[in-house]
Amino acid sequence: MGLSTLGLAGIAGHHIGVSAVLAYVAAGVVALWGVAHVLPTARVVHGFNDTSRDNRLVIAQEWIAEAMTMWFVAAVAVIAAALGGSHQVLADWVYRASAIMLIALAALTAVTGRAPGHLLQDLSGSTWRFCGPAPRCQWV
Numbered sequence: 838m839g840l841s842t843l844g845l846a847g848i849a850g851h852h853i854g855v856s857a858v859l860a861y862v863a864a865g866v867v868a869l870w871g872v873a874h875v876l877p878t879a880r881v882v883h884g885f886n887d888t889s890r891d892n893r894l895v896i897a898q899e900w901i902a903e904a905m906t907m908w909f910v911a912a913v914a915v916i917a918a919a920l921g922g923s924h925q926v927l928a929d930w931v932y933r934a935s936a937i938m939l940i941a942l943a944a945l946t947a948v949t950g951r952a953p954g955h956l957l958q959d960l961s962g963s964t965w966r967f968c969g970p971a972p973r974c975q976w977v
Contacts, residue, residue, distance in 0.1 A: 860918035864911040871907030875900065898949035902942060909938040 878900040920927040
């Protein structure tokens with residue numbers, strides 16, 4: 838048994854490396870941090886009751902998205918620790934986890950974000966326009 842492994846033998850008789858144990862512990866801490874972050878979301882949003890509904894939705898979206906990001910990081914750490922030796926399998930699972938995260942964030946945005954038509958309306962009514970390098974930009 839080398840210096841980089843704990844003397845913990847599982848039922849199957851394999852050893853868990855220190856780096857894997859630390860990854861699982863870190864993932865657990867980050868996942869719990871995400872839970873602790875998402876639980877007070879309603880109270881935080883309620884604290885902004887003097888703002889518009891759209892602004893309260895954006896605040897809720899940000900708090901939930903931050904927790905989801907923590908859970909995603911925890912999931913990737915667990916996946917990496919569990920699949921440690923197989924690089925292709927690890928890459929496949931990280932891609933899958935990333936796709937799930939992106940879909941979840943898109944769903945969150947759809948529920949808490951502004952209506953899709955507002956984006957074009959906001960851009961067309963803005964006081965600036967997209968342009969090239971800064972010297973050529975003109976403020977409207």
